[in-house]
Amino acid sequence: MxxxxxxxxxxxxxxxxxxxxxxxxxxxxxxxxxxxxxxxxxxxxxxxxxxxxxxxxxxxxxxxxxxxxxxxxxxxxxxxxxxxxxxxxxxxxxxxxxxxxxxxxxxxxxxxxxxxxxxxxxxxxxxxxxxxxxxxxxxxxxxxxxxxxxxxxxxxxxxxxxxxxxxxxxxxxxxxxxxxxxxxxxxxxxxxxxxxxxxxxxxxxxxxxxxxxxxxxxxxxxxxxxALFEQPELLTKAGLALPAGMKLAEALRQQGILLPPGPHSAARMAALLHELAPYGKQAAGKEPAFGGGPIQKASFAGQPGARNAGEAAAGNGLSGAPGPLLPDHDGRERSAVAEGPDAKASGTAPTTGTAHAKTADFTPNHPGQSQSRWAARLDPRAKWIYIVLVSCGTLLQTAWPGLALAALATAFSVRVAGLTRRAWYPVTRPLLFFTLISFVFSGMHWGHEGTGWGAFVPAFSFSAAWATLFNLSQIWLVMMLGLILPATTSPFRMQKGIEQLLGIFRRLRIPVDALALAASLLIRFIPMLGREAQRFARIARSRGKRMTKSGGLSWRELPAMILPLLISVLQLASDLSQALESRGYTLTGKPRTSSLRLQLQRRDVQVMLTGLLLLLALLSLRLLLE
Incomplete structure (x- = not known):
C-alpha cells in the first residue's frame, strides 16, 4: 500500500x-x-x-x-x-x-x-x-x-x-x-x-x-x-534551522564523538550525554543506557579544562553551537549555555523553528498579474479619484452605446488591476442574480383584452425590462470599479490615504483619524471574513465527505459551519479591539506620529488624468447621443 x-x-x-x-x-x-x-x-x-x-x-x-x-x-x-x-x-x-x-x-x-x-x-x-x-x-x-x-x-x-x-x-x-x-x-x-x-x-x-x-x-x-541525520545540510537547503538535538550531535561529531546513528529524543540525548560523565573522560565503546549502539569515541583533545561538549565546540570556533542540552522538568531540551551575540553575528539560525527564507513567487502567466503589482504601488488617493471619475461617467449614461463604452472602461480597469474572476465573481454574483430576476419581473404585467376577469392576460413589456437591466448594469459596473481599491491597496496604505485626503477637515474638528481607522478596519475585516469562511468550508468538506463538482461545498454542510464561523469572527473582533486598545487608539484627540507619508508620483498623476479623460469621453458620448 x-x-x-x-x-x-x-x-x-x-x-x-x-x-x-x-x-x-x-x-x-x-x-x-x-x-x-x-x-x-x-x-x-x-x-x-x-x-x-x-x-x-x-x-x-x-x-x-x-x-x-x-x-x-x-x-x-x-x-x-x-x-x-x-x-x-x-x-x-x-x-x-x-x-x-x-x-x-x-x-x-x-x-x-x-x-x-x-x-x-x-x-x-x-x-x-x-x-x-x-x-x-x-x-x-x-x-x-x-x-x-x-x-x-x-x-x-x-x-x-x-x-x-x-x-x-x-x-x-x-x-x-x-x-x-x-x-x-x-x-x-x-x-x-x-x-x-x-x-x-x-x-x-x-x-x-x-x-x-x-x-x-x-x-x-x-x-x-x-539519512537526514547523516546529512543535516539537507534541512538547511530547505530553509530550515537544525533542531537543537541535531546541532549538538553535529558539534559532538566535529569533536570526534560519534553518537549512535539515528534521531534522538530529549531523554535519549540526555542519557547519551550522561555517558560522557565525568567530564573529559573517555567513553569509547561504552553501551549507552538507552541502547542504540555504543558511543564510538569521546575525546576533547586540545581542549584542556573544557567542562562539556558545548565549551569544546565553542573553543574550536563552532559559532552558534549550543551548549549541552539538559532534560528540563517538562521533558523538553533546554540549552545550558545561552546563545550570545556571536551567534547572531555568525548568521547562525535559531536552534529551533524555521528559518524565514524568502520563498520564490511561483506565478504562472496569468492575465493582469504583472499589472496588479504595478497597481499596488499606486497612491490610494489616485486610485480613488480614478474610480470616482469613471463611476460618475458610468452613472451619467442614458443609452446603451454609452453603457457599452463604460463597460469597456471598467473591463480595462479590472484587467490592469489584475482582478481575476475568482476575485470579483463571488462578490458581485448576488447582484447578477438580482439583476436577472428583476429583469424578468419588471417586464411582467397583466394585459387587458375584452371585458370581465377573463380579459386579464399575462404580458411582458421588454421596454420596462430593458430599462431595469440598464439601471442595474450601471450599479454592477460601479461595484466592479469599487473592488479595485481594496484588492490592490493594503489596509495601512488605505488608512493613510484616507487620513491625508480628509486632512483638511481636521480644522473643523472632524475626527479624521477615527474615520480613516474605521474605514481601514472595515476593509480589512471583510477579507478576513472571507478567509475564515473558506477555512471552515474546507473543514466541513473534509469531515462531511460531501463535495460538489470541482470540490465545492455541499449546501447540506452550510448549517454545520455557521456556528463555528460566528464564534471565530467574534474572537477575531475581540482580538482586534484588544490590539487597538493596547496601541492607544482609544485615546482620541491625541497627536500621532506616522511612519509613512504618501507622496503623489508621476504615475499617480497619469492615472488621475486617465480617469478624467474617460469621464470626458463618456460625457461627450452622452451629449452626442442626446
Missing part, C-alpha cells in the same frame, strides 16, 4: 498562483512521514491536495493505485479512507453535543445506530475522555478536551490514511509528548500511513520514519530520518 504523487501541480483556488510545482514522490504505508519546509513552502497546500480539498490541480494522486479524483469530483471511496485533522483542531467542532461531533463524522459511512455508538465510545476511551462528556456541548470543554474530541471523532471513522496539519501547535510540552505517544500507537493500528505537516522537528523527528522536504513550491527530496 502506498500514496503516490505523479507530476502534481497545485494552484491557488483562483489559479492565479502555483503553490506546488510538478511534485512526484511515494509515501509508504505504515510509516509516519513528515512534510518539512519553511513557512510558505507549500506544505499545507500539499496536505490539502492530498485530502481532496483543492480541485485546482494537475497530475495524479493515487491511494493504493486508486485515483483520488474522478473527473471533477473526488472519489467517495478514497475520501472515506482519509482522515484529516487541521491546525488547531479544537476550532473544527460543529455540533451541539460531543456525541453530535461523532455522528457528524460517522454519518457519511451510513453505519447502524449501534455501530456508531460503539465506535464513539471506543474512540472516547482511547482519547482518555469520560463517556459522561458525550452529552456536553463541545464549546464548554477545555482546550485540551476539544482537541482530543476533534481527533477522536476523526479516528472513529477508522481512516486508513491520517493527514495532520501542525498537530503540536499550541500544545505545552507535556501535552505534546502525550500526543506523540498516541501518534505512535495510531501508526501501529492504521493500515495506511500518517502524513504530518509540521515545524516541530524536535518532537516529531525522533518518531518519524521518513521526511519530505518542501521548498519554494517544490519537493526537494524524500529521505529516511536516518
Amino acid at each position: 502506498s500514496l503516490d504523487l505523479q507530476q502534481l501541480t497545485v494552484y491557488s483556488e483562483d489559479r492565479s498562483q502555483v503553490l506546488l510545482s510538478r511534485a512526484s514522490c511515494r509515501i509508504e504505508a505504515r510509516q509516519l512521514t513528515l512534510l518539512l519546509g519553511a513557512s510558505g513552502a507549500g506544505k499545507s497546500s500539499l496536505l490539502n491536495a492530498l485530502g481532496g480539498l483543492n480541485p485546482a490541480i494537475e497530475g495524479r494522486i493515487e491511494y493504493d493505485g486508486i485515483p483520488l479524483w474522478e473527473g471533477r469530483r473526488p472519489s467517495p471511496t478514497v475520501l472515506h479512507r482519509i482522515g484529516m485533522v487541521f491546525q488547531f483542531p479544537e476550532q473544527q467542532l460543529f455540533a451541539r453535543t460531543v456525541e453530535g461531533e461523532f455522528t457528524y463524522s460517522l454519518r457519511p459511512l451510513k453505519l447502524s445506530r449501534d455501530e456508531m455508538r460503539q465506535r464513539t465510545e471506543q474512540a472516547m476511551q482511547e482519547a482518555g475522555l469520560p463517556l459522561t462528556l458525550l452529552d456536553a456541548s463541545p464549546f464548554d470543554l477545555s482546550g485540551g478536551q476539544k482537541r482530543r474530541v476533534a481527533l477522536a471523532s476523526t479516528l472513529a471513522a477508522r481512516p486508513e490514511w491520517l493527514l495532520l496539519d501542525e498537530p503540536t501547535a499550541g500544545l505545552d510540552p507535556a501535552s505534546a509528548s502525550s500526543f506523540i505517544r498516541r501518534l505512535e500507537a495510531m501508526k501501529a493500528r492504521l493500515s495506511g500511513g500518517i502524513v504530518v505537516a509540521t515545524h516541530d522537528l524536535e518532537m516529531l523527528l525522533p518518531v518519524a520514519d521518513a521526511v519530505i522536504l518542501v521548498a519554494n513550491g517544490e519537493i526537494l527530496a524524500r529521505h529516511t530520518v536516518q
Whole structure:
C-alpha cells in the first residue's frame, strides 16, 4: 500500500498562483512521514491536495493505485479512507453535543445506530475522555478536551490514511509528548500511513520514519530520518534551522564523538550525554543506557579544562553551537549555555523553528498579474479619484452605446488591476442574480383584452425590462470599479490615504483619524471574513465527505459551519479591539506620529488624468447621443 504523487501541480483556488510545482514522490504505508519546509513552502497546500480539498490541480494522486479524483469530483471511496485533522483542531467542532461531533463524522459511512455508538465510545476511551462528556456541548470543554474530541471523532471513522496539519501547535510540552505517544500507537493500528505537516522537528523527528522536504513550491527530496541525520545540510537547503538535538550531535561529531546513528529524543540525548560523565573522560565503546549502539569515541583533545561538549565546540570556533542540552522538568531540551551575540553575528539560525527564507513567487502567466503589482504601488488617493471619475461617467449614461463604452472602461480597469474572476465573481454574483430576476419581473404585467376577469392576460413589456437591466448594469459596473481599491491597496496604505485626503477637515474638528481607522478596519475585516469562511468550508468538506463538482461545498454542510464561523469572527473582533486598545487608539484627540507619508508620483498623476479623460469621453458620448 502506498500514496503516490505523479507530476502534481497545485494552484491557488483562483489559479492565479502555483503553490506546488510538478511534485512526484511515494509515501509508504505504515510509516509516519513528515512534510518539512519553511513557512510558505507549500506544505499545507500539499496536505490539502492530498485530502481532496483543492480541485485546482494537475497530475495524479493515487491511494493504493486508486485515483483520488474522478473527473471533477473526488472519489467517495478514497475520501472515506482519509482522515484529516487541521491546525488547531479544537476550532473544527460543529455540533451541539460531543456525541453530535461523532455522528457528524460517522454519518457519511451510513453505519447502524449501534455501530456508531460503539465506535464513539471506543474512540472516547482511547482519547482518555469520560463517556459522561458525550452529552456536553463541545464549546464548554477545555482546550485540551476539544482537541482530543476533534481527533477522536476523526479516528472513529477508522481512516486508513491520517493527514495532520501542525498537530503540536499550541500544545505545552507535556501535552505534546502525550500526543506523540498516541501518534505512535495510531501508526501501529492504521493500515495506511500518517502524513504530518509540521515545524516541530524536535518532537516529531525522533518518531518519524521518513521526511519530505518542501521548498519554494517544490519537493526537494524524500529521505529516511536516518539519512537526514547523516546529512543535516539537507534541512538547511530547505530553509530550515537544525533542531537543537541535531546541532549538538553535529558539534559532538566535529569533536570526534560519534553518537549512535539515528534521531534522538530529549531523554535519549540526555542519557547519551550522561555517558560522557565525568567530564573529559573517555567513553569509547561504552553501551549507552538507552541502547542504540555504543558511543564510538569521546575525546576533547586540545581542549584542556573544557567542562562539556558545548565549551569544546565553542573553543574550536563552532559559532552558534549550543551548549549541552539538559532534560528540563517538562521533558523538553533546554540549552545550558545561552546563545550570545556571536551567534547572531555568525548568521547562525535559531536552534529551533524555521528559518524565514524568502520563498520564490511561483506565478504562472496569468492575465493582469504583472499589472496588479504595478497597481499596488499606486497612491490610494489616485486610485480613488480614478474610480470616482469613471463611476460618475458610468452613472451619467442614458443609452446603451454609452453603457457599452463604460463597460469597456471598467473591463480595462479590472484587467490592469489584475482582478481575476475568482476575485470579483463571488462578490458581485448576488447582484447578477438580482439583476436577472428583476429583469424578468419588471417586464411582467397583466394585459387587458375584452371585458370581465377573463380579459386579464399575462404580458411582458421588454421596454420596462430593458430599462431595469440598464439601471442595474450601471450599479454592477460601479461595484466592479469599487473592488479595485481594496484588492490592490493594503489596509495601512488605505488608512493613510484616507487620513491625508480628509486632512483638511481636521480644522473643523472632524475626527479624521477615527474615520480613516474605521474605514481601514472595515476593509480589512471583510477579507478576513472571507478567509475564515473558506477555512471552515474546507473543514466541513473534509469531515462531511460531501463535495460538489470541482470540490465545492455541499449546501447540506452550510448549517454545520455557521456556528463555528460566528464564534471565530467574534474572537477575531475581540482580538482586534484588544490590539487597538493596547496601541492607544482609544485615546482620541491625541497627536500621532506616522511612519509613512504618501507622496503623489508621476504615475499617480497619469492615472488621475486617465480617469478624467474617460469621464470626458463618456460625457461627450452622452451629449452626442442626446
